[in-house]
Amino acid sequence: MPVSASFGDSTLYREVRGLSRGLAVLRALNAMPGGIGGVVELARVTGLHRTTVKRLLETLKTEGLVHHKDDGLSYALGFEVRRLSEGYVGADWIDRVAAPAMRAHLRALSWPSDLATPDGGFMIVRESTHRVSMLSQHRATIGIRIPMLVSSLGRAWLTWCADEEREATLSLLQERSDAIGEMARDGAYVKRVLRETRRRGYAMNKGEWLTEASVTAVGFPIRIGEHAIGAINLVLQNNAVTDREIAMRYVPLLRTLADEISQGAASSPRG
Template structure:
C-alpha cells in the first residue's frame, strides 16, 4: 500500500508543469538587476533573456502594476524599485549578511579600494551574497549578488575548497564530478585538485589570474571566512589583471582583506549561535 501511495504521489508531482511566465518574470528581474545603472530597455532585456520583446513588455507591465519595476525617462526603459527587497525579508539566514557583513564590507571600501564580494556555498558553487561593487569607484561590474562562482576556477571557490574539511571536500567533488562539463572534468582530476589546494595553502590565499573564462580580463584574490572553527564562506577582491602587481597585492591588499574576513567571522558568532 505504501508503495502504491508513493507511486501516486510521484505521478501527481510529475503533473505539475513549469509556469513559464513566472520563470521569464524572474529572469527579467535578474537581468534588470545586472543592467548598467539598474535600468534597461525592453529590447535589451529581450536579447539578454531570449524572450520576444512583446512578451517582455507584457511581463514588465505586470511587474510594474505590482510595484516591482517602474518606467524610465526614455521610451521602453524600466528599472527596479525597492519593493524587490521585500522578496528576501522572510529569510533569517540573510540577517547576518545584512547586519554584520555588509556594514563591515562597506566600511572597508576606502582601504580595499577595489570591490569585494562575500559568498557562501550553495549547490557546489559559491553564491555571491553581498558585494561592494555598487560602492567602489573602481568597480567594472554590477549586479554581482546572486552570481554563482565555480569552485575550481575562481579565487573565492579555491579559498573555500582549500579551507573545507576532508569530508566536505569529498562530498563536493562527488557532486560536481557527475557533471559533463569542465567543472566535472576538474572534479574528477584528483591530482589537479590536490595541487590546487596545496598551492593555495602554501601561498596563504587563493588566486584567480583570469582562469575563469567568463571573466578572463579580471583577476581576484580571496580568503575564507571562518566563524571560530566553522567555515561559513569566503571574501574576494576583484581587479583587472594588469592593474595590480603581486607584490602590491601581498603587501597592501591581502592584510586588509584578511582583517575584513576575520572581523566578519568574529562579529557573526552571535548570529550563528542563535541559528544553532
C-alpha cells in the same frame, strides 16, 4: 470553491506522501552510525520498499542532501542537510555583520569585493560592493553563481571547509560534463590547488575563470571555528596592479576584513 478558510487549518490540505517518505529516509540515515547507510538498511528501518528508498535517495542526492560514499553502495548525509538548520542565521550574519563591514572597508580596499556561500557546487554571491566601488567593472553581482574550482571564492571555501562538505561538493562537481567536471575528476589538480592555497594562506585566481580572464582575485574564507561557511574576495584588473602590490597591500587589508566578518558571524546569536 470557498476561499475563506484559514491557511492555519491543516485539515484542508492532504499530506504530500513523497515528501514525508523522503524526510523519513533522511531521519533514518541521520540515526545511523556516521550518518551512513545502504538501501537495504534504510528500507528495513523505514518500512519502505527498496525501490522506493533508492528513488528517494537519488532525488535527495540531486538536491545535495545526500551523496554516495566511496564504495558506491552506501549513502551519507550531505552538507546541505546541515545548512538547512543554519539558513536564518546565515542571512542574519550577512546582513548584520558582513554588509556593514564590507562598506566600511571599501575606502581602504578601493576595489570591489563579493561575499559568497556554497550552493549546489557553486559559490553564490550574497553581498557585494561592486555597485558602490568606483573601480568595479560590474554593477550587479548579487545572486550570480561563481564556479568553484577556478575562482578565489570557491578555492578559499573548498580549502578551509569541513572535510565532509569538501567531499560532497567534489562528488557533485565530478558528475558534471563540462570543464569544471573534468577538473574535479583530476585528483592531482584538485590536491595541488588546495595545497597551494593553504600554503599561501589565501586563495587566488588569475585568469583561470575564462569568462573573467582579465581579472585577478584574491579570497579569504569566512570561518566559524576552524571551518569555512563562506568566502570573501577582492576583484582587481590584471593590468592595473602588480603581484607584489597585491601581496603587500591588498592581501593584508582583505585578511583584516575577513577576520572581522568571521568574528562577527561566530558571535551571532543562534537558535
